[in-house]
């Protein structure tokens with residue numbers, strides 16, 4: 409591999425120089441690095457990523473799709489994940505699982521997150537120590553042997569590992585209902601984290617009553633719930649949310665319906681229940697994309713999900729009238745941290761054989777996370 413970056417004391421030192429470059433130059437250097445690395449490199453672009461980064465990605469999708477497709481690639485020797493931290497962790501767990509490692513003679517595929525500050529506010533709302541003490545406290549009130557922990561894929565690997573260790577499972581927004589059904593076949597109760605909205609919206613659709621879904625506040629004793637409420641619960645919801653989808657409000661729907669009679673409201677299940685109740689259609693990102701693609705030309709939509717995805721839908725489907733559901737900007741600010749400068753910087757370090765920002769989940773955490781992920785992949 410050729411050396412495209414000057415050696416420096418630390419990657420942080422040379423990143424400052426990339427900040428000074430114009431986008432045209434960054435784009436040209438990214439293309440050159442991609443050409444040098446060829447099929448050995450996979451750049452993954454999450455649906456919520458900004459267009460100028462998506463333009464350089466080999467695959468576009470949601471976090472699980474991207475991780476799975478990268479893990480299946482035969483030629484790939486390095487992954488650059490233009491998403492957020494938990495996504496890069498999942499890619500590392502799947503791409504470097506024991507079976508794939510032995511096929512590659514023990515060689516790891518480094519997974520690079522171009523900016524380490526690209527985290528997820530929802531994932532950060534449930535820390536492993538909080539989840540562990542929640543489990544312990546719950547054990548004083550209810551039988552945790554009859555409780556399945558379910559974590560949304562938007563969570564740290566340590567939480568996925570917790571689920572793996574405790575007979576639990578991971579879910580995505582597209583399989584949450586099937587996963588909850590799986591959990592209820594095994595136990596009478598579920599502890600769902602970190603997104604209360606996905607948990608509530610899904611369980612309610614399955615017929616679980618709202619008063620059987622108390623919210624666990626990790627900053628209060630016993631989650632801020634009376635023992636009797638926990639004893640009667642079916643789904644204990646973690647007090648977490650997505651700061652992007654939380655911004656959509658029922659009044660946004662009312663306003664658009666008044667302005668555009670006949671408009672269809674399509675929202676993601678990370679939105680609050682009051683929004684979901686008023687929407688016409690509610691489901692995952694993949695479902696949102698399929699609905700728009702399949703609709704007859706001239707259909708009018710208001711879409712309640714991340715701004716970059718909705719703007720891209722507008723561009724790619726000029727035959728539809730697509731509106732963003734909220735009058736205010738709802739974008740994933742942490743994902744937006746991945747820009748051309750970070751992408752160029754991380755790629756040129758890969759070309760130089762000096763990868764930066766490599767996300768590597770420790771062996772024990774990866775092992776148990778994989779157990780919970782594989783349980784999910786078997787759920788139909």
Ligand code: SF4
Nearest residue numbers: 528529530650652740
């Ligand atoms: S959109 Fe929400 S859940 Fe998704 S990465 Fe951003 S903060 Fe996290």
